[in-house]
Amino acid sequence: MSARKRKTSTSALVLIAPSLAVLAVVIGYPIVRAIWLSFQSDKHLDPATGVFVEGGFAGVQHYLYWLTQQCGDMTCPPGVIATDFWPSLRITIFFALVTVAVETVLGMWMATVMNRDFKGRGLLRAAVLVPWAIPTAVTAKLWQFIFADHGIINSLLGTNIGWTTDPWAARTAVIIADVWKTTPFMALLILAGLQMIPQDVYEAARVDGASKWQIFTKITLPLVKPALMVAILFRTLDALRMYDLPVILISSSSNSPTATISQLVVEDMRQGHFNSASALSTLVFLLIFFVAFVMIRFLGADISGRGKK
Helix, strand or coil, X not given: CCHHHHHHHHHHHHHHHHXXXXXXXXXXXXXXXHHHHHCECCCEECCCCXXXXXXXXXXXXXXXXXXXXXXXXXXXXXXXXXXXXHHHHHHHHHHHHHHHHHHHHHHHHHHHHHCCCCCCHHHHHHHHXXXXXXXHHHHHHHXXXXXXXXXXXXXXHCCCCCCCCCHHHHHHHHHHXXXXXXXXXXXXHHHHHHCCCCHXXXXXXXXXXXXXXXXXXXXXXXXXXXXXXXXXXXXXXXXXXXXXXXXXXXXXXXXXXCCCHHHHHXXXXXXXXXXXXXXXXXXXXXXXXXXXXXXHHCCCCCCCCCCCC
C-alpha cells in the first residue's frame, strides 16, 4: 500500500471513529449485556440468610427453557410459560410473510403510479405517505375503533364478526392494519429505484414494439430489483420485531392469538424474569440476523449499493 493510500485510510478511520464509538455504546453494549444476562440465573431467596442473592452462571438453561419447555436445574419462572414460544414464533413468521408479500405487491403498484408524469403527482405522493407518518399506537387505536363489534367494518358488511376475539379474524385485522400503515414505506423505497431507471430504455422498448407487460417484466423488474430487495429486507426485519400494533389492537396477553415473539419478551420482563427474557431476545436477534444474512447473501439485497462483482 502506498503512503498516500495509507494516509487516506488513516484519515477515514479518524473521521468515522466517533460514529463507531457511539454505535458501540448504543448498539454493541445492549447486545453484549443481553447475551451475558441470558447465561445468568435469576435472583433467588437464600434460605440460610433470607435475602435475595445473584443466581450465578446458568449455562444454556434459559435457552432450553424456551426451546424445549424444560427448566433443567433451575426453578421454572411463574407466569409466562415457555409453551407460548412456538405459537408466538409461528404467528410472527406468518405476519412477516403475509404482510411483506401484500405490501410488496401494493407498494410496487403504488410506486409505478407515482412514477408517472401527471398533474397533481406531488400531492399524491404526499397523501400516500400520511398512513406511514401516523404513529403506530394511533394507527392501532384507529383500527381498533374500525374493527369494534359495532364498528365501521361490521356495519358496512352487515356482519357481527368478532375481529378482536376470533383468532383468525384478529390476525386478519392485524394484517390489514399493518398493510395500511407500512405499504407507503415500501412504495417510497421502490419509487426511488424506479426513478433511477433511464427513460430512454423505455422509449427504446416501445420503439421495438414491446408490450406493457414485457416492459414491466423485462425492464422494470430487473432494473428495480436492488431497491425492491432492500425494501423487502427492511420490511421483513421490521415485521419480525412487530410488537405495538397487535398489543394495542388486539391484546397484550402472551397467549393471545396475535401474540408475537417481541410481545412475549416484554411480558416476561414485566414479570421480573430479565434473564430468561434476555435469552428470548437473543433468540430473536439470531433469527433476525439469519434472515438478514440470507437475504443479503443469497437473495440480492444489496444494502451497500456496490452490487455484485
